[in-house]
Amino acid sequence: MRKKEVLALLNEAKNHLLNELLPFWTKRMKDEKYGGFITHFDENGKDTGEDEKSLIAQARSVYTLSSAHRAGYGTGELAELAKWGVDFMLEKMWDRENGGFYWMLDRKGNVKEKKKILYGHCFAIYCLSEYSLATGDQRGIEYAEKIFDLIQIHCTDTRFGGYFEMFENDWTLCGPGPLGGDRKTLDVHMHLMEAFTTLYECSQKELHQRKLLEDIELLMSKMLHPEFKTGIPQFFANWEIAPQIKFDIIWGWDRFTEDGEKNNATDNTCYGHNAELAWLLNHALEILGENSEKYENVFKKIFDHTVDNGIDHTYGGVFVEGPHSGGVYDREKEFWQQAEVMIGTLDAWLHFKEEKYWNAYKNIHRFVFDKVINKKVGEWYPLLTRKGKPIWTHMSHSWKINYHTVRAMIQSINRLNKISDLL
């Protein structure tokens, strides 16, 4: 592993972030007419006109802009644009009667879906805390704390621990099954860790630290496979593993069978989530000032499972998912899994200094830069065949936005700098 090789990849990443990704967004996302952000772009970067403003896409955009500003990019315009997004969220998405954010508005700011969804509120806490850390504007942390309090009041399960996830407009718990009221997911509990980490980083409050630690312990003890330490996607309230089903409220375009079940619904783990969980955990421990030693075994098992099973040595990149014990079910390539495993494999190398993690990073980096990035416009294709041919070609919609792509570049650049310094 030569320094020159590291620097070459670093430069490629910097160039992509500064000259392609960030400009893609800054020149087309601002909705001058109705406020907030336009988040629907086709393969040519053209606004598709879809009449949606989702909590996820608005919040993730605020995160992206704030985090890029805090990382030192731009000359202030990213912070300005983040403020533009926060203004819209607080003025149009906030439910003044019940507290919390609506799930979906139209472009003008009219409410399309009032349900209160914990997944969306994770990103609201995450982005608003990052926004205050980046800009000093105290509205961010004020609302992040408000949401944290609402979550503690309405979502915790005081019987079995953890959080319920799907609520009606007034925070009444939704019904069971596809309504989601009887399930707990890895996805939400992992994004709570991410959100509480940045919340605590900003607030420094004992309460936020305590709830972050509780969530980490829960993830470790309940939501990972006891032997393989791979993530288990869905549970019933009592932590029995639940067969993975499609919920009525979605935040992605996951592939399910026609009856709403996953193939291999009870033995399924996702490489992108596993690597994301590991690096987010590592980051949480850093912010907490906790020793990561007791988690080394988890890091090693997760990173090895990801690298040993998830990497496509023939065509490059990361597969979607497979069984806990090893092997692959789904060999297509999703954009966000490439992004998260890039960061994860760099963390793995920094932790264990084993060449195989560096090779895995290089593999994915190459696949992303050669196949996933749509060079015409500078954003990533959302879904590709195993060989790297685009299947879905939109650059953005309510669930596919800038959070994974920009974060992967910012976080990879940080880590590549660290690695380069060590060589």
Add this chain to the structure above:
Amino acid sequence: MRKKEVLALLNEAKNHLLNELLPFWTKRMKDEKYGGFITHFDENGKDTGEDEKSLIAQARSVYTLSSAHRAGYGTGELAELAKWGVDFMLEKMWDRENGGFYWMLDRKGNVKEKKKILYGHCFAIYCLSEYSLATGDQRGIEYAEKIFDLIQIHCTDTRFGGYFEMFENDWTLCGPGPLGGDRKTLDVHMHLMEAFTTLYECSQKELHQRKLLEDIELLMSKMLHPEFKTGIPQFFANWEIAPQIKFDIIWGWDRFTEDGEKNNATDNTCYGHNAELAWLLNHALEILGENSEKYENVFKKIFDHTVDNGIDHTYGGVFVEGPHSGGVYDREKEFWQQAEVMIGTLDAWLHFKEEKYWNAYKNIHRFVFDKVINKKVGEWYPLLTRKGKPIWTHMSHSWKINYHTVRAMIQSINRLNKISDLL
């Protein structure tokens, strides 16, 4: 069991409540000078001058007065006096900075102990909800809901379920051991059930119903002995049984060894708590409109354990505590255990119609009226020898107030009326 016998006991109870107990309080509790209630009286009913106003004693007094008014006693003066107490609680005990009630004031209303103690907040929710139900004054339910929210934000354990109980002034969790921050108690989780029942009765909110049901499931699955269904007093956060220790913050005069441990610290169950838990559970199910069938086994085991082990057939009354498997450790007689087992044995008879429960009630009733009531003034002695000789002789202090005695009479009268109607 003859109707005449039931009516005789009923009349004895009514007479005590109306002509002794309630007048004891109404004629001496109002602190005209500083607001709120005077709560320290000696054997002769004379104010001892102790310079304390505890959250427990103020809240329990508001409960007592409100519940007696709601049950139809008095001609409005009890509601007026309850309002006097609520005014003091909201004006002097409420922490405007951090939310929640201070644990201890002096008579003038200066703060003596700022810690936020969940046990006290259970009674605050209980009394303020009862106060709104009794009087219609919406300040009660407004503050009861505020406290509920604060508890959900600060006290829940999202890792293992249940609630932490001891907090600093700003709701930072207290340290371990005698500081109490690493323990969970039956006492608090039972009084949460009591509080959430009346809160839900008043608010009719799904959230309060949901958290009440979660607490009931927790009590049933974690806090009772799996075989005997007797209550286990103390746990660590992960529900391992903890040896019973004395906390720095106390709310009673329990007898501990000099090093702060109980004798038989890990095999100890309390008859008064067990019977209280059973009748409070029965009441909660009524308010929830839940079928009590699935709990019949718990009711039967608790009532049988209480009656088979706790009743003193030689000298009358209820012992203090004993091992889960049966037998007795402590044969003294505490006032509140008599009160709670009176209500419990009447519930047991109404449930199972077995003569032994009626006989147990009669036994305790006789002991209370012949030995426990201090006939000079009309309140109960707090602690007596097995034979019924007073050991402690004060009529009231910060932890011994009117809640058990007045409630035992109101609740027993209700049940004796029901029983008499059935005969």
